[in-house]
Amino acid sequence: MHNELANYINSQVSDANAVANIAEVGDSSISVSSSKIFDVCKVLKDGEYEYNVLEVITGCDYLEENKIEVSYIIASFTKNTELILKTALDRGGDLKVDSVVSLWSSANFLERETFDMLGVQFEGHPDHRRILCPEDWEGFPLRKDYVPAESYRDMTINPVHKMNIGEREFGAKHAHIKGASTSVKNYAVDAQDENEELNN
Amino acid sequence: MSTIFEQENLKTDLLTINMGPQHPATHGVLRVEIKTDSEIVAEATPYLGYLHRCMEKHCEHLDYRGVIPFTDRMDYLAAMNMEWGYALTVEKMLGTEVPERAQYIRTIVCELQRVASHLMFFGTYAIDLGAFSPFLYAFQDREFILRIFEEISGARLLYNYIWLGGVWNDISDSQLKRIEGFLGELEENINKYHTLVGENKIFIGRTANIGVVSKEMAYDYGATGPVLRASGVDWDLRKKQPYGIYDKFDFDVIVGEGLKGQVGDCWDRYYVRMLEMHESIKILRQCLDGIEEGPIMGKVSKIVKVPKGEIYLKTECPRGELGYHLISDGGKTPYRVKVKSSCFTHVSMLPELAPGQMIADFVATIGSIDIVLGEVDR
Numbered sequence: 001m002h003n004e005l006a007n008y009i010n011s012q013v014s015d016a017n018a019v020a021n022i023a024e025v026g027d028s029s030i031s032v033s034s035s036k037i038f039d040v041c042k043v044l045k046d047g048e049y050e051y052n053v054l055e056v057i058t059g060c061d062y063l064e065e066n067k068i069e070v071s072y073i074i075a076s077f078t079k080n081t082e083l084i085l086k087t088a089l090d091r092g093g094d095l096k097v098d099s100v101v102s103l104w105s106s107a108n109f110l111e112r113e114t115f116d117m118l119g120v121q122f123e124g125h126p127d128h129r130r131i132l133c134p135e136d137w138e139g140f141p142l143r144k145d146y147v148p149a150e151s152y153r154d155m156t157i158n159p160v161h162k163m164n165i166g167e168r169e170f171g172a173k174h175a176h177i178k179g180a181s182t183s184v185k186n187y188a189v190d191a192q193d194e195n196e197e198l199n200n
Numbered sequence: 201m202s203t204i205f206e207q208e209n210l211k212t213d214l215l216t217i218n219m220g221p222q223h224p225a226t227h228g229v230l231r232v233e234i235k236t237d238s239e240i241v242a243e244a245t246p247y248l249g250y251l252h253r254c255m256e257k258h259c260e261h262l263d264y265r266g267v268i269p270f271t272d273r274m275d276y277l278a279a280m281n282m283e284w285g286y287a288l289t290v291e292k293m294l295g296t297e298v299p300e301r302a303q304y305i306r307t308i309v310c311e312l313q314r315v316a317s318h319l320m321f322f323g324t325y326a327i328d329l330g331a332f333s334p335f336l337y338a339f340q341d342r343e344f345i346l347r348i349f350e351e352i353s354g355a356r357l358l359y360n361y362i363w364l365g366g367v368w369n370d371i372s373d374s375q376l377k378r379i380e381g382f383l384g385e386l387e388e389n390i391n392k393y394h395t396l397v398g399e400n401k402i403f404i405g406r407t408a409n410i411g412v413v414s415k416e417m418a419y420d421y422g423a424t425g426p427v428l429r430a431s432g433v434d435w436d437l438r439k440k441q442p443y444g445i446y447d448k449f450d451f452d453v454i455v456g457e458g459l460k461g462q463v464g465d466c467w468d469r470y471y472v473r474m475l476e477m478h479e480s481i482k483i484l485r486q487c488l489d490g491i492e493e494g495p496i497m498g499k500v501s502k503i504v505k506v507p508k509g510e511i512y513l514k515t516e517c518p519r520g521e522l523g524y525h526l527i528s529d530g531g532k533t534p535y536r537v538k539v540k541s542s543c544f545t546h547v548s549m550l551p552e553l554a555p556g557q558m559i560a561d562f563v564a565t566i567g568s569i570d571i572v573l574g575e576v577d578r
Contacts, residue, residue: 023509023510024509025293025507025508025509026292026293026507026509026510026511027509027510027511027512029510052419053419053422054422055422055514055521055523055540056512056523056525056538056540058525058538060527060535060536060538061536071525073512073523073525073540077419077433077435080440080441082512084510084512104420104421104422105420105421105548105552106420106421106422106545106548108548109544109545109547109548110545113544117256131248131249132248132249132252132254132577132578133249133252134249141254141257142254142256142257142536146257
């Protein structure tokens with residue numbers, strides 16, 4: 001289905017460069033070039049495939065490959081189909097894509113969230129602001145190189161006197177004893193356990 | 201004859217009011233900045249983020265099992281459904297087979313949770329509209345469900361009960377019997393509540409023809425769940441894309457018909473939820489008949505490593521569709537988890553629904569889309 005759809009997109013939109021990524025595990029997707037995302041969405045919405053609902057706009061930061069991938073998950077509630085549409089943006093570039101608010105109103109909040117979390121700019125968005133973080137927040141939390149802020153305005157984030165340091169120290173102290181603390185046992189990931197798993 | 205404003209050469213202006221964040225009618229910490237012309241709302245802008253914990257960032261630093269308690273804290277009124285969605289997503293990537301009994305238990309707890317959540321809606325919605333006693337009625341029945349959950353999972357609201365591969369604790373025959381007894385009682389009670397509240401003339405006057413979401417608008421805004429069905433769309437994931445063991449059960453999809461006004465008004469959204477509780481009872485009865493002895497935990501390796509790839513999986517929760525978009529790089533922690541929250545998209549409908557409404561009707565509209573801010577802000 002994805003190959004067929006990629007051919008359809010290429011035939012309708014010139015320079016879309018639609019490529020189907022067929023996955024063995026999980027879901028397949030289609031990636032298109034970032035400059036044509038609006039046209040591709042328009043074709044998919046109004047064309048014969050009838051993707052009438054935009055469910056999610058999300059992004060993922062790939063630090064090593066130096067790109068940010070923006071995913072549009074669209075669905076057709078009339079034909080009961082679903083598609084993950086992707087576009088990659090150069091991390092060093094200006095991170096801009098066209099807004100699709102004029103096609104689906106649900107894009108309004110979703111694009112604002114993606115901007116808030118990853119710093120992707122949506123050109124032509126009617127109300128381009130942060131949505132979950134405060135207006136004057138610095139940095140984009142879901143980027144992989146984000147360093148958690150230590151203070152916001154005159155407030156300290158996670159002040160030392162409010163952190164439960166005793167429990168952490170206890171956990172670290174007893175981490176080598178097997179079964180000493182359930183929380184340590186469940187979450188400690190060490191090489192020994194891994195070998196056991198392979199033997200099983 | 202000229203009015204007093206013209207005689208005195210007075211100007212009228214819009215008044216800006218903040219509804220929230222601490223306002224009982226917004227069901228949590230939603231702030232809506234409304235511009236009003238006397239009692240009529242001219243413009244409404246929602247401000248979110250008062251409960252934002254960036255759960256998605258937390259997930260990137262936890263192993264796959266450790267994410268489950270965080271999913272509870274999104275929609276704290278339907279925590280079981282949140283867990284099930286996440287567990288299904290990871291299980292599908294791992295190819296884990298879940299034992300039959302665990303599937304049945306999952307369905308039972310999730311349908312009970314749906315009833316509890318809709319009862320909560322019923323109670324709080326009546327409070328929004330000025331009737332206090334339905335709240336107390338609803339909580340009586342909800343209390344039974346929470347007690348059962350407390351017995352099987354140890355917690356009343358945030359359970360961490362559904363684990364990867366199954367559920368962590370078995371449910372006993374006596375508990376199943378008590379649930380069966382409760383269902384008969386519940387069915388009578390829901391009918392009673394509906395006669396008390398839903399058929400009340402004042403209630404109909406406050407909700408019928410108010411906050412109408414048309415079919416086109418519902419598609420445009422990506423509305424799901426009861427909000428979409430109340431707008432007359434026959435769309436239920438339990439039927440359309442069955443997950444778990446929903447393909448075994450016989451139940452109907454409730455669609456709004458506009459019995460008291462237009463299709464997709466507040467009364468329809470209320471009524472769809474009331475009838476959905478009856479459908480849940482139907483499913484629960486079939487579950488109680490079909491459940492058999494067996495293991496409750498499938499085979500999941502000690503350290504969960506999800507193969508490289510991505511997946512988007514959605515489930516039908518009480519408030520709408522919940523989707524998890526999981527990207528894995530083959531490691532022990534998820535590379536990226538994106539949660540698609542239905543309430544988040546429903547809140548984005550408010551600026552379009554508000555203009556022209558009275559303030560009290562706007563409160564009725566917010567109540568009828570049944571938002572939980574924990575899920576909106578994540």
